[in-house]
Amino acid sequence: MSDDVILAADNVTKHFGSGGRWLSKAPVVQAVDGVSLRIKRGETFAIVGESGCGKSTLARLLMRLLAPTSGSVQFEGREISAAKGEKLKALRRDVQFIFQDPFSSLNPRMTVGQLVGEPIEVHAPALGKQARQAKVADLLRSVGLRAEHSDRYPHEFSGGQRQRIGIARALAAGPKLIIGDEPVSALDVSVQAQVINLLGDLSRDLGLTLVIIAHDLGVIRHMSDRVAVMYLGRIVELGETKDVYANPRHPYTQALLASIPSMDGPGVDHEATVLGEMPSPSDPPPGCRFHTRCPFVQDRCRSETPVLRTSGDGDHQIACHFWDSLPAAPVPTHKTNRSQAAQARFALHRAASEGGTVTHKTQN
Template sequence: MILEARDLRKHFRIGGGLFAERGTVKAVDGVSLAVEAGETFAIVGESGCGKSTLARLLMRLIEPTEGTVRFDGVEVTGQGTDLAALRRDVQFIFQDPFSSLNPRLTVGRLVGEPLEVHAPELPARERRAKVAALLEKVGLRPEHGDRYPHEFSGGQRQRIGIARALASGPRVVIGDEPVSALDVSVQAQVINLLDDLRRDLGLTLILIAHDLAVIRHMSDRVAVMYLGRIVEQAATTDLFAWPRHPYTRVLLDAVPDLDAPGGAKRSHVEGEMPSPSAPPSGCPFHPRCPHARDRCSTDVPVLEEAEGHAVACHFWREIEDAPRAASVRTRGPAAEARLALWRRAAGGARVVPAQETNEEERP
């Protein structure tokens, strides 16, 4: 395993003002996972479930309250960790390509900064050549290095962010909703670009996404988070064909079935996700679960693994014993039409360079 987390927790203290009581937000509450080298590992869940906090903990952008993170077998959460080496080997692609790039620096400076930090011995001429090569690798032109971020479209800015993440030669790249701020046609190009880079450079991708079609298209394994905990984890094909946790089923069924009359949904869950500052006792999903029983409100379910499929539910075996192939919401004529749109937008299996796309380029 190239990246592992064991019983990872991040609790934030809040309140304490004149009229406010102090409290604790349990953003990540006991997460354990292991990512294999070369795979694409996806983390999915509702907004506020702790996905982005978990990603920042894995890269040690924030310090954990408890638990450990190991990179390539070495713990990186203890004192004396070589953070410079960790930053070189694990890089981050941010969600918003508009705010993640310094508007005062040229693209060449933005992409070249990691080289200045991690390879200061590199002569300026070689550094400029490597920046130009990185821009070409992500579908931009070398002369784009002389421009500023505001001169590019959203998809091109995200390509710049990807080039910047690749500059240090990382082994793991974490993408925090890397395509959610982009148009659908541009999403296709960036998705295929990331997939090609993973294959060509031997990268390990950790992908955070809300779009289940993106997850199914790109990932090898999926972890489903709810209220700071992982409630289900499995290979992508297995999870989409047979979701075993009630929350995963609700999440998949929340996607309208465009192939059914009226885009019908097959299930409904009441209420919203509780606040992480006041989580319910027992199973965190039990206040909304249609299958909840008395035990669910008192006992926290452990993540139980069976044949490579891990589920944190007391009664998942009793809820349903047969696969629900019909639950695969990313299949069917409508879904195939969307994938066809993606393929056309991305030029088939090939990633179309930015200058060949219909993205508007400013002079």
């Protein structure tokens, strides 16, 4: 593995309900199915997709909170998929996790000082009490809190402040990589930007590598270097964030981007490029897993699984048989209204059902 790669996953799979006599008749949930990726040292890497696509499960696999059904995960070249004991403890020092809910992830019976000081006590037991308290105070100040907050309990803080406490706790062990599982989705919109800016500042100042899980592409647009789009347990598009936003090639990515709310107006209705509901991960469709919702589906999509292929534009990769022949995504404008979006949706549905050629038209 290259020196600039800090975390790597090779064909990682995680299936639930596939073992034990009590689960022998339960359907197997294919939460993650054959994911491979490389995360570079010092970058902010985002994993996005709808709820239920497997991104949170993948995050837990990358940190060894879950063991994969198959495949391997390496941190700094060391296999961690089966890490136990001292090896797992050392991994916990280098890789930390920020959970989605800043309230349930903090022990309500512990003060903030105890919560933030616990990782220091575990990973640096030789550090004296006064030195540990001083470090806790420094960590609280680094996330925008005050040192005197260490004597309070989590319920005495707002949601944004609790998430800052969670970030301080994640930083306490001196990690090299932090994984945030929807770190701002439980917060008010007015607070989300503050926490996002905080993570960006800490990453730059401390040289951290960040992996951010999100279902909203608008959240990670300005904070990530690269983005992987997941659908039903698999990565369907991967590349530099600026390239994916400027030129999304997979129909699913186009739908996600079209669904981002715009301050300029209603934009393009995302239903113009995606149909129906996501299938169950316990019974994924054959071939391309997106074919049941794709307006551009063809016979090959229903039987043959597409693999990630480089588009020739940098490291931009797409898992679609026909990505290079599909029309570019329509450009949302504030002049596009609902009736125009409805007309586009009807044309896409009809062309898909008849197997005809679909042509996008941008309204001016």
